[in-house]
Amino acid sequence: MEDFPFPISDLMKLFFFNIRDWLGKKSEFEILDQQFQIKKNNQEDVIEFWENIPYAQKSRSVLLLAQSIFRRYIKLPLLIIAKNIGRILLRQSPEWYEDFQDWNREIYLKCNYNGLQFSKTEFPKNWLIEGFQIKILYPFHLKPWHRSKLRLSDRDRKQQDDFDSCFLTVLGMETEYPFGPPRKTPSFFEPIFKDIDYKV
Incomplete structure (x- = not known):
C-alpha cells in the first residue's frame, strides 16, 4: 500500500x-x-448598570417586591375581570373558574441574587443589601378563551401541562434568566385574529 x-x-x-x-x-x-x-454579555451589562447606582440593591429589591405584589394581586385579577366582563357583554359564557384556576397555579419563589431558588415564603439572608430575584413558576398569561378538555388533542394537552418559568424584572416583565432581556409573552389578541382570519 x-x-x-x-x-x-x-x-x-x-x-x-x-x-x-x-x-x-x-x-x-x-x-x-x-x-x-x-x-x-447582556447579563453583565445589566449587572454593571445596577452596581453603578447608589443604593441599587435596596431600591431594586423593593421594586421587585412591589412588582410581584402588583402583578399577583392587582394586574392579573383586573385583567381576568375585564376579560370576563367583555365575554359577558359579547354574550359568551364567562370563564371565571378557568382563569382563576390558571392564576392560582402561578408560584412565586424568592431566589438569591444569582437566581438560585430559596423559598416560597422566606427571603434570602441579607436580601435587602445583597439583592434577590423572583422566579415565577407557571406564569399566568391571559387567554381569550379556554378550549374544552374534551376537544384538546394530545399535543395541546402536552403544551398545557408543559413546565414554564421565568424571572420577574423591575419593570414587571418576564425574562428567561436573571438580568436578562424581556421575553416575548403570548399575545391575548393573536388567537382572536387567527380565528377571524379562519372564518373569513
Missing part, C-alpha cells in the same frame, strides 16, 4: 471542514456557545 504524506483521517477532517465552511453552517455547539456569550 502506498504511503500518503499525511494520515487519511487528517485528509477526511480537512475535506469535511472545507465542506462545512463552504456551506456556511456552524456546528450546534458553536451556535449554543455564541448564544451563551450573548446572554452573558
Whole structure:
C-alpha cells in the first residue's frame, strides 16, 4: 500500500471542514456557545448598570417586591375581570373558574441574587443589601378563551401541562434568566385574529 504524506483521517477532517465552511453552517455547539456569550454579555451589562447606582440593591429589591405584589394581586385579577366582563357583554359564557384556576397555579419563589431558588415564603439572608430575584413558576398569561378538555388533542394537552418559568424584572416583565432581556409573552389578541382570519 502506498504511503500518503499525511494520515487519511487528517485528509477526511480537512475535506469535511472545507465542506462545512463552504456551506456556511456552524456546528450546534458553536451556535449554543455564541448564544451563551450573548446572554452573558447582556447579563453583565445589566449587572454593571445596577452596581453603578447608589443604593441599587435596596431600591431594586423593593421594586421587585412591589412588582410581584402588583402583578399577583392587582394586574392579573383586573385583567381576568375585564376579560370576563367583555365575554359577558359579547354574550359568551364567562370563564371565571378557568382563569382563576390558571392564576392560582402561578408560584412565586424568592431566589438569591444569582437566581438560585430559596423559598416560597422566606427571603434570602441579607436580601435587602445583597439583592434577590423572583422566579415565577407557571406564569399566568391571559387567554381569550379556554378550549374544552374534551376537544384538546394530545399535543395541546402536552403544551398545557408543559413546565414554564421565568424571572420577574423591575419593570414587571418576564425574562428567561436573571438580568436578562424581556421575553416575548403570548399575545391575548393573536388567537382572536387567527380565528377571524379562519372564518373569513
